[in-house]
C-alpha cells in the first residue's frame with residue numbers, strides 16, 4: 041500500500057471503479073484524505089455517494105412571490121451594504137428586484153466580500169427565505185455578483201447537494217462525480233441488466249441522480265419519488281437483504297444441538313412462580329421451542345415492550361438447554377443488569393437444582409478462576425455476565441444456547457463470532473432480546489437475518505404510567521409529591537442525566553443531588569447508585585431499595601435497562617429535554633410494574649426547543665413502546681437509533697427503512713432466490729452497495 045504522502049502516480053491502465061480516488065483530476069492526496077471521512081476511497085464509493093437533495097436554481101423568483109421557509113433564487117440590484125454591531129457583528133445587504141426589496145444577512149464575511157457589494161451591481165442569490173421583522177430576508181445565501189444583469193446566469197438543470205465533510209466543497213464533489221460517471225460507463229458489472237428491479241438500469245439511474253437532465257421530473261426528484269431514485273432504492277434494499285441473508289445462511293449452515301423438552305421445562309419453571317405466564321409469553325416460548333428442537337442454530341429476536349417479561353421467556357429456553365444436558369449463557373449490557381439477572385435466575389432455578397454462575401468482571405482472580413473452572417467443567421448450567429466478559433476467553437464444556445439481553449447494537453459480526461463458542465462442530469443457538477421495540481416493518485429490514493417473535497401483551501394488573509412534563513422551576517411541587525408517595529409506603533426514583541459522556545461527571549452530579557435531596561427531604565431514606573460505585577456497593581444499594589430499606593433512589597442512567605422494583609411508583613427524570621425518546625421510555629419502564637398507578641415526571645429546563653417539546657409530548661401521549669419507537673424514528677431518523685452507518689446493520693445511502701418499508705417484503709423473496717440461483721449477482725450487488733464481500737465470505 042502506498043502512503044498518503046506519496047505523490048500519486050497514474051495507474052498504468054485506464055481507471056476502473058476500483059481505482060483509488062487520488063488518481064482522479066482535482067483529488068490529490070490531501071483531498072483524498074478528506075474524502076476518506078465520507079467513506080470514499082475508490083471510484084466506486086464516489087459513484088455511490090449520492091446527493092442528499094437538489095436545489096432548483098433554474099427559476100428566478102420575484103421578491104413579491106417569495107414564500108416563508110422555502111429556498112429560492114432571486115436576481116436583484118444592490119442598494120446598499122453595511123456592517124452592524126448590534127449583538128453579533130453582521131453584514132446586511134439590501135437589494136431590490138424592481139418590485140420589492142430583500143435583506144441579505146451574513147455573519148461570516150471578510151472585508152473583500154463587503155467591498156464587493158457596491159450599489160447598482162447585480163446579484164444572483166440562492167438561499168432559504170424568511171419573513172422577518174424588516175420584511176423578506178435570506179441568511180447566508182449562496183450568491184454571485186455581476187456588473188450587468190446580462191452577466192447573470194440560471195442553471196439549466198437541478199443542482200445536486202451532496203453530504204459533505206470539512207475541506208470538500210459541493211463544486212468539488214460535483215466535478216468528481218462527473219469523472220466517476222465517465223469511468224462507470226466502461227464498467228461491465230454496472231451494465232448487467234437486473235430486470236427484476238425494473239427500469240431504468242443502474243447506470244442510467246446513477247446518471248440521473250448525479251446530473252439530472254434538464255427535462256427530468258424535478259418535483260419527483262425533489263421528493264425522492266423519481267423512477268431513477270425508486271429503482272436505486274430497491275437495489276440498495278435488495279443488496280442489504282442479500283448481505284443479511286447471506287450471513288444468516290452462513291450461520292444456519294452450521295449444525296446445532298437438537299434440544300427438545302421445552303414444554304416440560306416451562307412447566308417446571310411455572311410451578312415455582314406466583315403468577316402464570318401470559319399468553320404472549322407462552323406463544324413466544326412455543327416459537328423458540330421449535331427452533332431449539334432443530335439441528336440448525338436458532339437465530340431469533342424477541343421483541344417486547346419494557347416490562348413485558350422477556351426474562352422469563354429466556355429462562356424457559358435456558359432451563360430447557362440445561363435439562364437436555366447443555367449449558368446456556370446470558371449476556372447483559374451492564375454489570376448491574378447481569379447481577380440482577382443472576383439474582384432472579386438463582387431464585388427461579390436453584391430450587392430446581394440448576395447451578396447459576398455470575399461471571400462478574402470485578403471478581404478476584406482466585407474467585408474468577410473458580411467460576412471459570414465450574415464453566416469449563418460443565419458444573420455451571422447457567423452462566424451470566426456482561427458482553428465484555430464473554431469476549432474474553434471463557435471456555436464452556438457444552439454450550440448449547442446463548443441469550444443476548446437488551447441489546448440493539450449487537451451486530452451481525454458479533455452474532456457470527458458466537459458460532460465459535462460452541463462445542464466441536466456444533467454452534468450454539470442464539471436468542472436475542474431487544475432493548476427497544478421497533479415497528480415490525482422496520483424490523484424486517486434491520487433484523488433481516490433474524491426470525492422475530494413479538495410479546496405483544498403486558499402481564500395483567502399493571503396500571504399505565506401517567507407521564508407529565510414540568511419546568512425544573514417547580515422543584516418544590518415535585519419534592520412534595522415524592523413526600524406524599526413515600527408516606528403511602530411507595531418508593532421513588534430520581535434520575536440524574538447529563539449529556540457529558542463521562543461516567544465520573546455523571547456520578548458526581550448524582551452524589552450532589554443525593555446530598556441535596558437528603559437535606560430537602562429530611563424524613564426520607566435516600567439511596568444512591570451510579571456507575572462509579574464498587575459492584576458490592578451497587579449491589580447493596582439496589583438490594584436496599586428492592587427491600588424497601590431506602591425509599592428514594594437517586595440514580596444515573598445505569599438503571600436504564602432492566603432494573604425491576606415493583607413497589608417504586610414515581611420516577612423523576614432530570615434534564616428530560618436532552619434525552620432521546622427510546623431512552624426516556626426505557627427509564628420510565630422502571631415504574632408501573634406494580635398494581636398501583638405510577639407517575640413519571642419529566643423535568644426540563646425552559647425554554648424548550650421545538651424538537652424537545654414534541655418528544656415530551658409523545659411521552660405524555662403514549663405508554664406503548666412500539667409507538668414511541670415509531671415516533672422516535674420519525675423525529676430523528678433511523679440512523680441515530682442504531683448508531684451511525686453501521687455496515688450490515690443499517691448504513692443506507694438512499695433507502696429510508698421507514699419510508700420504504702413497503703418495498704422490503706417482495707425483495708426478501710427475491711434475495712433468497714438470487715442467493716440460491718445466482719450467487720454471482722448477489723455478490724455483485726453486495727460489493728456495489730455494502731462493499732467487501734470478502735469480509736462476509738471469510739467468516
Ligand code: ADP
Pocket residue numbers: 315316317318321344345346347348349350351352499500602604606633
Ligand atoms: P422486560 O421484558 O422489560 O425484560 P422483565 O422480564 O424484567 O421485563 O419482567 C418485568 C417484571 O414482570 C418482572 O418483575 C417479572 O417477574 C414480571 N413478570 C414477568 N412475567 C410475568 C407474568 N406473566 N405475570 C406477572 N408478572 C410477570
Ligand code: MG
Pocket residue numbers: 350351445446602
Ligand atoms: Mg429485560
